[in-house]
Every structure is written in structure tokens, then in C-alpha cells.
Amino acid sequence: MSNFSTPPLPKVSLVMTVYNTEAYLAEALESVLAQTFPDWELILWDDGSTDRSVAIAQNYAQKDARIRFQQGDRLGRGRALSQAHRLTQGEYVGWLDADDRLASTALQETVEFLDRHPEYGMVYTNHVNIDLRGQRQGLGQRCKIPYSPIGLLVDLLTFHFRLLRQSVFATIGGIRPEFTSAEDYDLSLRVAEVTQIYHLERPLYFYRINPQGISHQQQRLQRESSERAVNEALRRRGLERSLQLMVTEAGEFHLQQFAPWQAKPITDAARSHFKRGKSLAGQGDLAAAVACFQEAIRLQPDYIAAHNQLGNALQGLGQLEAAIAAYQHLLTFNPTLAQAYCNLGALWQIQGKTQNAIAAYQQAIQLKPDLAAARQNLANLRGDR
Structure with missing residues (x-):
């Protein structure tokens, strides 16, 4: 018999994709290292960075074995996330953007909730907006909206920080990279169709408002992908003949009823x-x-x-x-x-x-x-x- 034993799998797998975020990457990684819940792994995937991001990532991976660094060619965020998730081993999975931060108890509080409530497949927290210098700008507007599956059809209520069961992630088929800049929205919509989602009203994520960030540069593409994700959700839920997604010039989503409810006769x-x-x-x-x-x-x-x-x-x-x-x-x-x-x-x-x-x-x-x-x-x- 072998004297070697297989090391236990981590409870949580965090995924972080990196692309030219040298100014904030160390801060994001320090927030992971500062977690009060220690049983985690971080899949740190570089998506073809041309700045010092690779050197910073390699340095942190050498300091802590829980950080697993992968360097790749430029794929784009969706494909990079999909590739990174294939390496995850944890019971729970979550995302951290490379220019954001986690509160020190983010993992502890979300893990404790999912451990206590097996009927929920995903939990998400409140997020605090921060500026480029890391100064707090107040609670994000989405945090003030109560969660509901119908509300999710018009806004990404499950913004940050999300922790979901690996089993749920597998059930829905994981990330669909074709929803460029709206992969998280498409994912959340599909999660809502197979399990309950809980809003943990605790400010456990710090979201950096970055005018030069990808989400601002690609707003039009993000809006188009989000619209397609919602329309697909309406079709999956059998609502496409009852509800129509309307998008205002400002990019706000609204649902409009255009057919009688429950047209099908009751069996x-x-x-x-x-x-x-x-x-x-x-x-x-x-x-x-x-x-x-x-x-x-x-x-x-x-x-x-x-x-x-x-x-x-x-x-x-x-x-x-x-x-x-x-x-x-x-x-x-x-x-x-x-x-x-x-x-x-x-x-x-x-x-x-x-x-x-x-x-x-x-x-x-x-x-x-x-x-x-x-x-x-x-x-x-x-x-x-």
C-alpha cells in the first residue's frame, strides 16, 4: 500500500481572469489572502497581458500554493473564464475581477450560508463602489432592489459577490462565452431557473468604477449580449408569447405584456x-x-x-x-x-x-x-x- 494520500479538495474555488490590470492586481490578490476562511484555491488565469500583470501573478503564486497560475494567449473574458473554470475543484465557485477586492469575511459568510441552506444554489452579496484610488463611493444601486426571478429579467441583481455550488454550475452547462461582456448575466439567469438564489445583504465586495475598464469600453456589446440573454431566458421559461423585452434609449430594460396570461387550457x-x-x-x-x-x-x-x-x-x-x-x-x-x-x-x-x-x-x-x-x-x- 502507498503511504501517500491525496490532498483534500478545497471547499471554495475562486476564479480571476487577468488582462493588463497591473495597477490593481496586487490589491485584489491581497484581499484573497486576507480571507478569514482559509480553505480556498484561486485559479489565476492571465488572458494575454502585455503589462506587468504576469510578473505580479507569478510572484503571488510562488508565495502561496493555493494560488494556481495559468498563462495563456488572448482569448477574451468569456473564453478565459470558461477555460479557468475547467481547473476548479471546489464544492463552491465564485469570481473576483482583477481590479476589485473582497471583504475579508466574504468567503466565510457566503460559505456559511450555503452550508446551512442546501435548498439554495447560489448566494450573492451587496457591493460597495470604489473609485480608482480605492475610496468608497457608497452602496451599489442594485443592492437596494429585492431579489426576484422576474426582477432578474430586467437587471443583473446578482452582481457581486456571487458564490454558487459547483453542482449547479455543472447542471446549467457552465459559462457561455458567446455572451460577450454579459457572461455573468446569462449565467445568473440560467441558475435562477434550476435553483433558489439568496441575497445576503452584507457589503462584502468592493467594485472599482473604472472609466477605462472593459465594461465601459464595450457598453454597446454588453447591452446587446444582455438583451439576447434575457430573450433566451424568456423562451426557456415559456414566456416569449406573454412578455416582450423593451430597451430604452438609455439602455434600461422593461418587460411589456402583450398577450393574455395562461392562454393554455388547464389539463x-x-x-x-x-x-x-x-x-x-x-x-x-x-x-x-x-x-x-x-x-x-x-x-x-x-x-x-x-x-x-x-x-x-x-x-x-x-x-x-x-x-x-x-x-x-x-x-x-x-x-x-x-x-x-x-x-x-x-x-x-x-x-x-x-x-x-x-x-x-x-x-x-x-x-x-x-x-x-x-x-x-x-x-x-x-x-x-
């Missing part, structure tokens, strides 16, 4: 399970009712009434996170349901997530101005602040 089998579920709920057997509603949805995924009743039953059972997920899923099929937003607001209010609750009530009132419950709850919340 007899799905309707039977739905009726049985309502009867059981009326008798107080909420657990059995949940099973019936879930079966109705399995048979007909766009069964809006079943999604709504499932959320109500889960709420009655005190399963608040599951109820939130049910209402959010419902809104992916019909984002005009004011009552669903009102229900979400009530659940977030119970959990003490005041900003989320306010945003949900506001959305409900915008859709249905005479929705008394939303108006009253919103007034109560604002009065409490």
Missing part, C-alpha cells in the same frame, strides 16, 4: 389535484394540500392559481422561505399580480426585512392602486421608521 389532471388541494386546505390539512398543489404545478408549470395556493399553504405552515420562493416563482409567469407582491411584502415584513417589504408593497400599489392591504401595510411600515 383535467392538473385541475383535479388543484381542487383536491383547495379542499384539503379548507379542512386545515395544509401539508397534504401543499403536495396536491405541487403535483398540479408539476403537471402544468404555468398553473398560476396553483402557484398562488401553494404559497398560501406554505405560509400557513410557517414555511416562510418556501412561501417566498413560491410567490417569486409565480411572478416569473405573471409579473402583474399585485396580490403576490403584497404577500411577499407581508412575509418580508414578518422577517424584519423592511426595505424588501416596502419595495414589494410599492410594486403592488403600482400595479393595483386600490389594493387596501398593501397601502395599509406600507403606511404602517413607514410610520414605524
